[in-house]
Amino acid sequence: MDVIFGNLDLWGEAVSNTLLIFFGGGVLALVLGLIVGAARVAPVPIARGVGTLYVNLIRNTPLTLVFFFFIFGYPQLGLPKLSTTVLGILAIGIYTATYVAEVIRAGINTVPVGQAEAARAIGLPFGQVMSLVILPQAFRSVVPPMMSVFIALLKNTTVAAGFSVVELGAIRSYLSERGENALVVLLWVAVIFVALVMLLSWLQRYLENKWRIAR
Amino acid sequence: MTSVLYDVPGPKAILRNRLIGVGTVLVVLALLAFIGYRFYESGQFDASRWYVFTFSAVWTQIFGALGRTLAAFGLAAILALALGFILAIGRLSDRAWIRVPVTVITEFFRAVPVLVFMMLLYYGLPVIGVKMEPYWAVVLALMVYNGSVLAEVLRAGVESLPRGQGEAGYAIGLRKSGVMRLILMPQAIRAMLPVIVAQLVVTLKDTALGFIITYPELLYFAKQLTSQQGRPVLQSAFVIGGIYIIMCLILSGIAKWLEIRTRRSPRLQGGTPVGGGDDPRLHGGGTDTELIAMQGGAGKFNLGSSSGGV
Numbered sequence: 001m002d003v004i005f006g007n008l009d010l011w012g013e014a015v016s017n018t019l020l021i022f023f024g025g026g027v028l029a030l031v032l033g034l035i036v037g038a039a040r041v042a043p044v045p046i047a048r049g050v051g052t053l054y055v056n057l058i059r060n061t062p063l064t065l066v067f068f069f070f071i072f073g074y075p076q077l078g079l080p081k082l083s084t085t086v087l088g089i090l091a092i093g094i095y096t097a098t099y100v101a102e103v104i105r106a107g108i109n110t111v112p113v114g115q116a117e118a119a120r121a122i123g124l125p126f127g128q129v130m131s132l133v134i135l136p137q138a139f140r141s142v143v144p145p146m147m148s149v150f151i152a153l154l155k156n157t158t159v160a161a162g163f164s165v166v167e168l169g170a171i172r173s174y175l176s177e178r179g180e181n182a183l184v185v186l187l188w189v190a191v192i193f194v195a196l197v198m199l200l201s202w203l204q205r206y207l208e209n210k211w212r213i214a215r
Numbered sequence: 216m217t218s219v220l221y222d223v224p225g226p227k228a229i230l231r232n233r234l235i236g237v238g239t240v241l242v243v244l245a246l247l248a249f250i251g252y253r254f255y256e257s258g259q260f261d262a263s264r265w266y267v268f269t270f271s272a273v274w275t276q277i278f279g280a281l282g283r284t285l286a287a288f289g290l291a292a293i294l295a296l297a298l299g300f301i302l303a304i305g306r307l308s309d310r311a312w313i314r315v316p317v318t319v320i321t322e323f324f325r326a327v328p329v330l331v332f333m334m335l336l337y338y339g340l341p342v343i344g345v346k347m348e349p350y351w352a353v354v355l356a357l358m359v360y361n362g363s364v365l366a367e368v369l370r371a372g373v374e375s376l377p378r379g380q381g382e383a384g385y386a387i388g389l390r391k392s393g394v395m396r397l398i399l400m401p402q403a404i405r406a407m408l409p410v411i412v413a414q415l416v417v418t419l420k421d422t423a424l425g426f427i428i429t430y431p432e433l434l435y436f437a438k439q440l441t442s443q444q445g446r447p448v449l450q451s452a453f454v455i456g457g458i459y460i461i462m463c464l465i466l467s468g469i470a471k472w473l474e475i476r477t478r479r480s481p482r483l484q485g486g487t488p489v490g491g492g493d494d495p496r497l498h499g500g501g502t503d504t505e506l507i508a509m510q511g512g513a514g515k516f517n518l519g520s521s522s523g524g525v
Contacts, residue, residue, distance in 0.1 A: 068452050
């Protein structure tokens with residue numbers, strides 16, 4: 001326990017940075033993922049093409065490489081300086097957005113064809129078909145896989161450790177300098193992650209039951 | 216599982232869609248142009264930046280690094296599959312003293328980030344006197360994590376099979392092992408093959424985490440290249456990234472091909488998994504476009520049929 005209570009300052013910074021990257025990346029991924037997901041089901045072929053290209057390209061790139069691009073590549077371009085934390089949020093958000101987009105698209109595809117057909121039959125245009133009929137139904141079936149994406153996002157925040165962001169994955173090297181036992185530190189990190197993941201899985205089950213579809 | 220969200224576009228809709236299309240192209244072009252301009256402005260296109268890639272020695276080293284990436288991936292994939300089977304069978308056991316510990320272990324391994332596990336093996340174990348090469352830390356961490364994910368996939372595959380399959384097996388006198396080996400597992404594997412291959416793509420991508428614990432794989436080599444003459448940071452990221460994308464696309468292509476084959480073959484339809492929504496990787500390509508193209512062909516508004524299927 002001394003490992004934790006003797007170094008509360010570092011643990012506090014690490015946990016808050018991890019949560020910052022998690023929530024920042026999550027919001028960015030949601031917004032970007034919604035746009036890309038919408039583009040992938042849009043009636044405009046070019047928009048579909050762009051969405052598909054984005055998803056296929058980023059999904060087949062390791063997250064570590066996306067981080068590499070942002071943390072090492074971005075400063076090369078002579079653009080305004082950003083901290084590594086912000087760049088990390090951008091990297092993880094852009095990476096996770098592809099998974100969000102796929103979940104949204106899959107959710108839209110789980111709505112039975114008849115629903116869209118009925119909506120069209122009563123004369124609704126695309127916008128209203130989506131907002132009044134498809135999305136409210138898709139939303140419910142999207143919640144559990146979306147939470148899985150966020151659990152993966154939480155675990156992926158550790159990748160930032162390799163790029164000099166002070167967060168839970170990186171705390172070992174800082175605490176080793178203070179002479180702490182690396183094994184104990186890493187076991188505590190693992191325990192924190194297990195706890196956070198359990199919290200998210202509980203939330204996933206709760207929301208799933210709350211919004212269960214009665215079909 | 217296809218939704219048809221919109222009608223065959225009429226004249227107005229065609230015009231609107233074209234406008235949106237043009238808008239999309241403009242936005243994307245503007246974005247690319249901005250990035251291209253910044254690249255040009257900061258001299259990323261200069262020959263000196265790409266200079267290192269003209270040496271065959273550099274390419275030899277890149278292929279060496281690629282070999283180490285593939286070595287870690289290959290062994291990790293095989294071990295993960297093996298562990299996945301063991302854990303899946305353990306979780307499906309009738310005996311609580313096997314099932315409960317295996318469940319706890321699987322859940323634990325799934326919850327710990329791969330990188331933390333790698334660090335645990337590489338930085339943590341030397342404290343208690345176990346020295347480990349980075350290669351083994353990468354392989355073992357990937358094995359444990361992907362093994363437990365694959366175990367869940369296989370278990371979901373077995374549990375999605377109709378109950379009658381197992382009961383029929385017992386009825387003709389097979390024991391539990393026979394039912395598993397001859398009836399349930401083959402169907403579960405067939406049903407879950409696309410997901411299994413998709414998880415292997417994840418394994419391949421995660422080998423790049425070895426970079427952080429100094430395993431000299433592709434990305435590690437890319438980092439080394441950045442300090443070479445001309446400081447080709449973005450350039451080496453592009454070259455190495457291209458290699459990763461090609462490797463992953465090949466594997467993803469196999470997954471897609473397997474999925475299409477599974478969907479087409481009536482013999483393999485037995486174990487279509489139910490409630491597969493748990494995993495975002497489960498969903499294959501949508502078929503919206505096919506239906507729209509079909510409608511475009513059969514619709515009345517053939518004057519604009521080209522815009523339907525472009």
